[in-house]
Amino acid sequence: MKRILFLLLLFPLSLFAQTYSVESIPADLRNEASAVIRLQEESFEVLAVGEAVKRIHTVVTILNEKGDKYATEEVYYDKLSRVKNFEGKLYDANGKEIKRLRKSDILDVSSHSDYSLFDDNKVKQADFKYANYPFTVEFDYELVSYNTLFYPYWIPQRDEELAIENSAFTVIVPATLGLRFREMNGVGAVQKSEKDGVQTYQWQVKNLKIREEEPYVDFYASCGPAVLTAPNQFDMKGNKGSAASWKELGQFFYDLNLNRDELPETAKANVLKVVGTETDPLRKVEKLYQYLQQSTRYVSIQLGVGGWQSIPAATVVEKGYGDCKALSNYMKAMLKVAGVTSYTALVSASSIDVLTDFPSARFNHEILCVPLAKDTLWLECTSQHADPGYMGSFTGNRHALLNTPQGGVLVKTPSYQHAENGQYRTIEVFLDKEGNAATKMLTHYSGIQHDDYRSATELMAGETLKRWKIQRMRLASFDLNDFAFEVGKPVKRIPSITEKLSLTVRKSATMSGNRMFLSVNQYTPWTLIPKTLSNRQHEVVWTVGFTDADTVTYHIPESYTLEALPEPVKLETEFGTYTAQTVKKGETIVYTRRLEMPQFRKPASAYPKFVDFCKKIARADRSQAVFVKQ
Secondary structure (H helix, E strand, O other): OHHHHHHHHOHHHHHHOOOOOHHHOOHHHHOOOOEEEEEEEEEEEEEEOOEEEEEEEEEEEEOOHHHHHHHEEEEEEOOOEEEEEEEEEEEOOOOOEEEEOOHHHOEEEEOOOOOEEEEOOEEEEEEOOOOOOOEEEEEEEEEEEOEOOOOOEEOOOOOOOEEEEEEEEEEEEEOOOOOEEEEEOOOOOOEEEEEOOEEEEEEEEEEEOOOOOOOOOOHHHHOOOEEEEEOOEEEEOOEEEEOOOHHHHHHHHHHHOOOOOOOOHHHHHHHHHHHOOOOOHHHHHHHHHHHHHHHOEEOEEEOOOOOOOOOOHHHHHHHOEEOHHHHHHHHHHHHHHOOOOOEEEEEOOOOOOOOOOOOOOOOOEEEEEEEOOOOEEEEOOOOOOOOOOOOHHHHOOOEEEEEEOOEEEEEEOOOOOOOOOEEEEEEEEEEOOOOOEEEEEEEEEEHHHHHHHHHHHHHOOHHHHHHHHHHHOOOOOEEEEEEEEEEOOOEOOEOEEEEEEEEEEOOOEEEEOOEEEEEOOOOOOOOOOOOOOOOOOOOEEEOOOEEEEEEEEEEOOOOEEEEEOOOOEEEEOOOOEEEEEEEEEOOEEEEEEEEEEOOEEEOHHHHHHHHHHHHHHHHHHOOEEEEEEO
């Protein structure tokens, strides 16, 4: 009966879907689009607290090669879900059907990545490869789920290059369960009805032209009209819980992993041996964290109750490996033996933070939080080289859900200021008469600017590490003669690494007649020029602050004398500060540059000024000194 009701609700849209001729698409929707969604019907029906079915019917016209990705459908599932009625059709430009999807056309493969050894997750994939543009594809499928922790996010215009002719979203849910939802970016008010104890929520968008891409914007602001939905009550493989508040959601995850932090007696004895006579809680944490890094390794394990329940700490002791949940739980277990309280914390290891006023389990990683008397220490338990207390770009500056015996607590992980994320560089350049250079470079990276280099030195060595470094250099033609890295001691829990390079740079200076032209900033040039926008709609967001400081000493060949130096530049703006100057010192010229850009969030109206600031930095970085041959 509910299925019939659903079909009746969407009957007007199905009438629209009877013709898929490209010519019937309004011209303003086709203009500059890569693809047009002709018809998209998505429904999510909650049959019971522990069962739901998502139904998808999508018709997309692919206008050019850039739109090929929309000719592919992927349906992810696991042991708590199953895919039904996966069908597809291919139409030519006139809307004539030319192919139907066969069962043999549908791939059914594991969705795990290279680092995931144990995984319940799978994906069904179907792809209509067709070379004659434009063409249209149609997909239908149902996904039955027995894990109702996740309700769908409806984002019909998920890319700027995608136009929408007609898209509808329907949620059908028992009135006893209700629905929490968030409407975003002008999606339009919900149409709600209730009959026989069943609530129906409907949203629809029509005739959405492509959007202008806006750089440096929050995800939720950039995704176009959207509806986020979430459950009040849910069931995951017989484990019932509530997501109505962060407290209740955290309580569920705490209870799901209760008593899985027990260690065998031999492991407890080993913990006490590692701690020794240490009484300072911080030192206990540091010792056990180092032991964790030395004795375990990370392996992705997407098994268990929806992938959310940790394997027991005793299993980690036995196997020597675990995923983020298992390693965090194991560290928690060791700290408990040592008399130190800690809590696991769920976090999103992506650029998309959770919405603090909309509880939802949109997390994909777990870390450990250790409250101490004077501070709180955060531990990334999957890393074999991270310093205790440092989160970095992976999990820093975002919200995390602490799972405590009293329920969940939403907190913020550490944020790193622009002065802490530093790149401090000293360079000595010896130019010859042909403009080639022998260069010695010493760079000190700290905070988030150290992250990639630290990871590279832990994961690579020798020629592999050398090739990685060469690829990151911005010089046109050079040889990397020698290189070395040295990890520094953290200062106030901010890690650092020092890099030493020896280079031979060809054509560091260009020759023209009896003159030599030298670009004074060859090693850290600013190349970021945001595109000009006609009508920016959203705030300008710079998420990671940093400080770059360079001192470059150029030794000039004896046969050349200085003719001209760049003028000093000083920029002080609401987005950051920039200074650069070049001075003559004896037989050398010394170039100094400093750029400081803190995190910021500015109104859309400030965007042209930000673009202008970037252009001025790039222009100053292209400055040249001129020398004349005697």
